[in-house]
Amino acid sequence: MDEKSFQARVEAIKADRERGASELARECLAVMAESARKARVQDEPELRKLLRQRAMRLMQTRPSMAPLHNLLNRWLELVDKEPDGGLGTLRVQASRYADELMEFSLRAVAETASQMAEHLGPNKILMTHSLSSTVAAVFRGLKEEGVAAIVTESRPLCEGQELATRLSEWGVQTTYITDAQMGLFVSDADAVIVGADSLLPDGSVINKAGTLLLALAAHDQDVPFYVCCESFKRRNENMGELVLEAMDPAELSVSQLPHVTLENIYFDITPARLVSAWVDERGVHFNTPAGSDE
Amino acid sequence: MDEKSFQARVEAIKADRERGASELARECLAVMAESARKARVQDEPELRKLLRQRAMRLMQTRPSMAPLHNLLNRWLELVDKEPDGGLGTLRVQASRYADELMEFSLRAVAETASQMAEHLGPNKILMTHSLSSTVAAVFRGLKEEGVAAIVTESRPLCEGQELATRLSEWGVQTTYITDAQMGLFVSDADAVIVGADSLLPDGSVINKAGTLLLALAAHDQDVPFYVCCESFKRRNENMGELVLEAMDPAELSVSQLPHVTLENIYFDITPARLVSAWVDERGVHFNTPAGSDE
Numbered sequence: 001m002d003e004k005s006f007q008a009r010v011e012a013i014k015a016d017r018e019r020g021a022s023e024l025a026r027e028c029l030a031v032m033a034e035s036a037r038k039a040r041v042q043d044e045p046e047l048r049k050l051l052r053q054r055a056m057r058l059m060q061t062r063p064s065m066a067p068l069h070n071l072l073n074r075w076l077e078l079v080d081k082e083p084d085g086g087l088g089t090l091r092v093q094a095s096r097y098a099d100e101l102m103e104f105s106l107r108a109v110a111e112t113a114s115q116m117a118e119h120l121g122p123n124k125i126l127m128t129h130s131l132s133s134t135v136a137a138v139f140r141g142l143k144e145e146g147v148a149a150i151v152t153e154s155r156p157l158c159e160g161q162e163l164a165t166r167l168s169e170w171g172v173q174t175t176y177i178t179d180a181q182m183g184l185f186v187s188d189a190d191a192v193i194v195g196a197d198s199l200l201p202d203g204s205v206i207n208k209a210g211t212l213l214l215a216l217a218a219h220d221q222d223v224p225f226y227v228c229c230e231s232f233k234r235r236n237e238n239m240g241e242l243v244l245e246a247m248d249p250a251e252l253s254v255s256q257l258p259h260v261t262l263e264n265i266y267f268d269i270t271p272a273r274l275v276s277a278w279v280d281e282r283g284v285h286f287n288t289p290a291g292s293d294e
Numbered sequence: 295m296d297e298k299s300f301q302a303r304v305e306a307i308k309a310d311r312e313r314g315a316s317e318l319a320r321e322c323l324a325v326m327a328e329s330a331r332k333a334r335v336q337d338e339p340e341l342r343k344l345l346r347q348r349a350m351r352l353m354q355t356r357p358s359m360a361p362l363h364n365l366l367n368r369w370l371e372l373v374d375k376e377p378d379g380g381l382g383t384l385r386v387q388a389s390r391y392a393d394e395l396m397e398f399s400l401r402a403v404a405e406t407a408s409q410m411a412e413h414l415g416p417n418k419i420l421m422t423h424s425l426s427s428t429v430a431a432v433f434r435g436l437k438e439e440g441v442a443a444i445v446t447e448s449r450p451l452c453e454g455q456e457l458a459t460r461l462s463e464w465g466v467q468t469t470y471i472t473d474a475q476m477g478l479f480v481s482d483a484d485a486v487i488v489g490a491d492s493l494l495p496d497g498s499v500i501n502k503a504g505t506l507l508l509a510l511a512a513h514d515q516d517v518p519f520y521v522c523c524e525s526f527k528r529r530n531e532n533m534g535e536l537v538l539e540a541m542d543p544a545e546l547s548v549s550q551l552p553h554v555t556l557e558n559i560y561f562d563i564t565p566a567r568l569v570s571a572w573v574d575e576r577g578v579h580f581n582t583p584a585g586s587d588e
Contacts (some may be wrong), residue, residue: 168551
């Protein structure tokens with residue numbers, strides 16, 4: 001993979017609105033695996049240098065998404081620990097570590113969804129916002145168990161449509177609403193389940209803009225609010241300043257007017273006090289007044 | 295105005311998504327004035343009967359909007375009190391009462407906006423949801439006073455675009471966002487101001503869907519939340535069952551899918567506990583723990 005192809009993949013990851021944080025983190029690992037196998041370099045030190053530099057560039061593509069940082073960092077640690085054994089061996093080992101981490105991530109997401117589904121049990125009405133692959137997996141896991149869904153469109157690009165399409169294919173009874181109707185429908189739900197792009201050290205949740213509103217409405221109506229995300233979503237202090245990514249205002253589909261600024265911030269932060277429990281691959285961690293109860 | 299023309303006006307009022315409750319109430323009065331002047335009837339009793347029947351039909355066009363009921367009811371009372379004086383006199387008097395009530399309504403809206411503007415004062419950042427003619431009048435009243443606006447698009451038909459267009463023409467610095475971004479921007483505002491379609495006896499507010507979310511976010515961030523509506527918006531016990539109108543799901547612009555129900559409820563109810571003050575033509579009435587403080 002030459003610099004030009006690599007740069008094209010970087011740009012595609014930056015612009016991606018379809019895939020969530022876990023999926024994009026695995027895409028980054030796939031890019032690193034391919035770089036390890038195919039980068040045109042003379043020797044092992046040159047490959048080590050190039051891989052490190054590319055991993056650092058990928059980490060910066062989506063600052064609101066912790067898993068990119070976490071999985072690439074874990075991969076770099078493994079590559080750094082790999083003893084010098086020649087160019088061929090490093091290519092094989094570095095790409096194998098990437099493949100293994102991708103599998104590890106997939107298993108963590110599947111296990112998280114499974115923990116959530118088991119906790120919720122049959123015949124539940126579940127409300128969600130945006131499109132999370134983990135939340136989609138919860139619905140898939142419960143589709144034979146009488147689950148029903150309330151799905152928001154999730155402006156500006158309405159990825160709720162994609163979730164509604166999948167739910168429809170699985171035969172899940174689904175109510176599809178505008179984001180503005182969240183307050184009207186949340187009390188119809190037995191629980192709200194959302195994914196996350198990142199989890200902050202204090203338990204606050206970075207997720208698609210509108211999640212905070214749904215959490216406020218759920219809290220107000222005493223509907224449990226669950227955050228489903230594998231532990232790779234945890235942000236730590238080393239990730240630098242927290243940035244909520246803004247995307248192209250053209251996505252709002254409204255013409256530019258004098259004195260009017262269009263804002264299109266993609267993520268908001270839901271404080272931990274509005275979360276009933278965090279669910280990851282290890283289980284359900286309830287929010288207690290004193291903090292998280294493992 | 296014959297039955298066919300009247301029915302066309304009724305249908306237009308039912309389908310209207312552009313105008314708010316006060317404007318549509320005045321449109322109803324205009325229909326009654328025209329009916330009084332032009333209805334083809336033989337004598338005064340026949341006109342009285344027809345006017346009453348038409349007013350009752352108009353009252354039922356928009357069940358979420360109290361002013362239609364209030365203004366038409368007030369008009370009917372005036373017509374009923376009008377002594378028998380012949381067909382010509384009744385035509386003149388009934389249409390004059392309608393014209394006077396339209397002026398009364400316009401003055402009440404203008405005075406409400408003026409009370410709100412005066413209370414807020416200069417150099418404020420004000421956030422709103424949907425398009426309220428009263429709220430628009432507040433911005434117009436403060437446009438030379440350094441007011442700035444944060445405006446939501448207000449799905450499904452995005453009447454926030456119309457408000458942003460007016461604000462742009464008035465030179466008001468405006469931030470335009472998706473409804474989902476409310477939680478991100480409310481803390482930038484000095485106050486939230488919304489109109490109402492109806493005000494319930496306990497002070498709860500029926501307004502465009504999404505208002506409840508903005509009220510929850512404002513409450514959570516300690517941003518004052520003002521409801522600006524003239525007293526014609528007050529609902530009373532005689533208005534029958536409260537209905538939150540649902541509109542055509544086609545407005546969501548998403549294709550129908552098996553097992554998926556599209557919902558397009560236009561209004562939600564914001565409980566009185568989330569309102570900082572109600573503003574009408576008589577002044578600003580603060581919410582105190584014991585209830586409304588006149």
